[in-house]
Amino acid sequence: xxxxxxxxxxxxxxxxxxxxxxxxxxxxxxxxxxxxxxxxxxxxxxxxxxxxxxxxxxxxxxxxxxxxxxxxxxxxxxxxxxxxxxxxxxxxxxxxxxxxxxxxxxxxxxxxxxxxxxxxxxxxxxxxxxxxxxxxxxxxxxxxxxxxxxxxxxxxxxxxxxxxxxxxxxxxxxxxxxxxxxxxxxxxxxxxxxxxxxxxxxxxxxxxxxxxxxxxxxxxxxxxxxxxxxxxxxxxxxxxxxxxxxxxxxxxxxxxxxxxxxxxxxxxxxxxxxxxxxxxxxxxxxxxxxxxxxxxxxxxxxxxxxxxxxxxxxxxxxxxxxxxxxxxxxxxxxxxxxxxxxxxxxxxxxxxxxxxxxxxxxxxxxxxxxxxx
Amino acid sequence: xxxxxxxxxxxxxxxxxxxxxxxxxxxxxxxxxxxxxxxxxxxxxxxxxxxxxxxxxxxxxxxxxxxxxxxxxxxxxxxxxxxxxxxxxxxxxxxxxxxxxxxxxxxxxxxxxxxxxxxxxxx
Numbered sequence: 001x002x003x004x005x006x007x008x009x010x011x012x013x014x015x016x017x018x019x020x021x022x023x024x025x026x027x028x029x030x031x032x033x034x035x036x037x038x039x040x041x042x043x044x045x046x047x048x049x050x051x052x053x054x055x056x057x058x059x060x061x062x063x064x065x066x067x068x069x070x071x072x073x074x075x076x077x078x079x080x081x082x083x084x085x086x087x088x089x090x091x092x093x094x095x096x097x098x099x100x101x102x103x104x105x106x107x108x109x110x111x112x113x114x115x116x117x118x119x120x121x122x123x124x125x126x127x128x129x130x131x132x133x134x135x136x137x138x139x140x141x142x143x144x145x146x147x148x149x150x151x152x153x154x155x156x157x158x159x160x161x162x163x164x165x166x167x168x169x170x171x172x173x174x175x176x177x178x179x180x181x182x183x184x185x186x187x188x189x190x191x192x193x194x195x196x197x198x199x200x201x202x203x204x205x206x207x208x209x210x211x212x213x214x215x216x217x218x219x220x221x222x223x224x225x226x227x228x229x230x231x232x233x234x235x236x237x238x239x240x241x242x243x244x245x246x247x248x249x250x251x252x253x254x255x256x257x258x259x260x261x262x263x264x265x266x267x268x269x270x271x272x273x274x275x276x277x278x279x280x281x282x283x284x285x286x287x288x289x290x291x292x293x294x295x296x297x298x299x300x301x302x303x304x305x306x307x308x309x310x311x312x313x314x315x316x317x318x319x320x321x322x323x324x325x326x327x328x329x330x331x332x333x334x335x336x337x338x339x340x341x342x343x344x345x346x347x348x349x350x351x352x353x354x355x356x357x358x359x360x361x362x363x364x365x366x367x368x369x370x371x372x373x
Numbered sequence: 374x375x376x377x378x379x380x381x382x383x384x385x386x387x388x389x390x391x392x393x394x395x396x397x398x399x400x401x402x403x404x405x406x407x408x409x410x411x412x413x414x415x416x417x418x419x420x421x422x423x424x425x426x427x428x429x430x431x432x433x434x435x436x437x438x439x440x441x442x443x444x445x446x447x448x449x450x451x452x453x454x455x456x457x458x459x460x461x462x463x464x465x466x467x468x469x470x471x472x473x474x475x476x477x478x479x480x481x482x483x484x485x486x487x488x489x490x491x492x493x494x495x496x
Contacts, residue, residue: 076425076432077407102407102432122494124431167431171379174431203451205407205427277407278451 030060031239033232034246041071041097041108043250046263049100050256051118052173062118063235064177065228065245068108070185071095072192075103075166079204079276081197087338087371089192098272101177103166104207107193111183111214113224115231117176124174126152126165133163133180136234140226141219153210154180160213182224183216197372199283204276269335273305285368289361294318296365298372302336312369319361323348338370345369374462375438375478376487382462383438383481385472390439393466394426394457397491402428405457408450410468415443417470419477424467426457435467439477445469 036044044066051062071094072084080086080096083105089096108114117129130148137144145157154163165178189212215222236243250259265271281300286293297313310331314324330344345366352358374384380398383390399405407427417423417437424435446468450456457465472478482490 075427077409077427100432102427169431169433171434171436176431203407277409 031063031235031241032060032246033063033065033235033241033244034248035065035228036067036250037247038250039067039069039110040250040263041068041073041095042263042266043259044068044114045073045097045099045266046259047248047250047256048116048175048177049262049266050259051116052168052170052175055118055173057118057120057123057173061123061239062116063232064116064118065232066114066116067110067112067224068114069095070107070109070188071097072105072107073097073099074105075205075207076100076168076275077102077205077277078105078207079200079202079279080273081276081279081336081373082195082200082202082204083193083207085192085194085196086373087196092188092192094188094192096272097266098275099166101166101168101175102205104164104205105193106164106179107184107189108179109184109188111181111185111216111224113180113182113227113231115178115180119174119176121169121172121174124167124169124176126167126176129176130154130163130165130178132234132238133178133231136230137215137227139234140230141222144215144218151208152178154178156213156215156218159211161210162213162215164210180227181212181214182222182227183214186212186214197281199281200279201282202277202279204279269305269337273335273337276302276305278303281372283372285371287364287368289364296368298369300331300336305336307331307334307336314365319358319365320352323352323362326351336373338373341370341373342366374484375481376484376490377436377438377481378490379436380491381436381438383478385478388472389444390441390470390472391466392438392468392470393461394435395487395491396461399458399461399465401430402426402433402458403430404428405454408447408454408457408467410446410450411443413443413446417441417443419474426454437470438481439470440473441471442473443468443470 036047038044072089074080074083134146134148137146146154149155152165153161156162162181163178167176232245233243248255279302284295284297286295294315299311300307301309310328312328326348334340334344349362374382376382380395381392382395383392405426405428409425411423419437419440421437422434423437426433447466
């Protein structure tokens with residue numbers, strides 16, 4: 001990481017937890033700016049959880065700056081199958097994370113910066129935070145045509161979304177985080193945020209699609225570092241603190257005790273996929289086998305990411321009915337997951353005679369089934 | 374009906390408590406778009422997080438007013454989360470639970486005490 005003009009240092013966060021910033025005795029304008037040394041989405045989300053759970057924000061608010069290597073981040077109550085192209089993400093090694101705040105789905109890469117504003121629940125104020133960001137950007141580049149919408153997006157040139165917002169309200173603390181597109185890969189963004197999955201019915205919170213633009217397209221001289229710095233400077237000014245950024249390592253248990261358990265939890269299948277609100281899949285696909293085209297109809301109910309009920313409607317006798325019944329039985333209760341489906345269908349296939357035609361038909365069916373996941 | 378300082382209410386009848394959020398809370402939250410509720414049978418301690426409400430404002434955690442076990446959840450909220458705003462004390466109830474430690478009820482605020490409480494925090 002290139003260190004720029006602002007003074008950055010590594011300090012145990014525990015020290016900063018207790019000692020208020022010198023010279024501003026208990027005033028509500030106190031603040032702390034921290035930046036993550038990691039680009040791992042799970043570690044960074046864990047830092048948010050940690051601050052939310054452990055820091056006392058009565059007299060001091062916190063701004064957290066972070067960037068992630070390629071990842072898709074869905075909101076707390078969203079359905080990843082509805083929101084993104086999971087197959088493409090697996091191919092491109094793009095991670096999927098579910099955050100604890102609400103809102104819609106976003107794509108992160110190193111060309112996007114994330115800002116989290118921590119306050120007490122009482123001082124929670126998204127519009128103020130976003131106005132701060134706009135002020136910072138305008139101080140950097142006065143010619144930028146940017147404004148905050150009533151949906152809490154930041155829009156460039158009246159039509160392009162450059163920032164989206166989400167938030168969480170806890171017991172005593174609250175946080176508001178937002179993205180800011182500097183130089184993200186728009187081609188990848190569009191392709192991964194388009195879901196190929198059909199026939200999904202769910203009451204999960206949907207995303208609101210938007211046309212996006214990078215600030216870099218307005219001014220190629222802009223970098224993420226510059227944007228981070230500008231926001232930090234404005235935050236420091238508004239909170240009456242030094243423009244000093246504390247760097248933190250989100251894997252350091254001495255600074256953030258319990259942090260590694262938090263990032264582990266965010267990576268579990270149970271959290272990422274299992275927290276998906278109940279949904280149903282009702283779809284059909286065609287399979288071409290030798291000279292015929294077969295219609296297959298599939299109905300599934302998925303709860304906590306697992307197949308609760310399953311029905312596969314195949315042309316009669318195309319495959320042994322007993323085998324198909326076994327497939328449905330195996331799928332029921334298993335994860336709605338291509339790896340798990342492939343595994344259980346391979347196991348079933350091994351119980352069958354070595355019949356080339358049977359094996360090819362089976363593999364064809366199972367490939368199509370896993371393509372739904 | 375009794376209230377917590379986190380703006381949940383609980384109303385106990387025949388040993389079963391019905392839990393919801395107060396009018397102050399639903400107004401502050403804005404339009405609820407999703408209710409995340411626990412499974413029936415979940416055991417909760419007082420102050421445990423039992424779910425979340427997502428509104429246009431934020432995802433907001435829900436805290437159990439008492440210790441007990443979840444006996445029922447309001448299935449109507451799945452398709453109609455707005456009931457929490459429209460009818461927070463009636464049709465917009467969230468969960469029903471057993472009351473394992475009745476003494477905990479005494480620690481909660483009466484309706485009058487709660488009204489005074491929200492006036493004090495509004496300043």
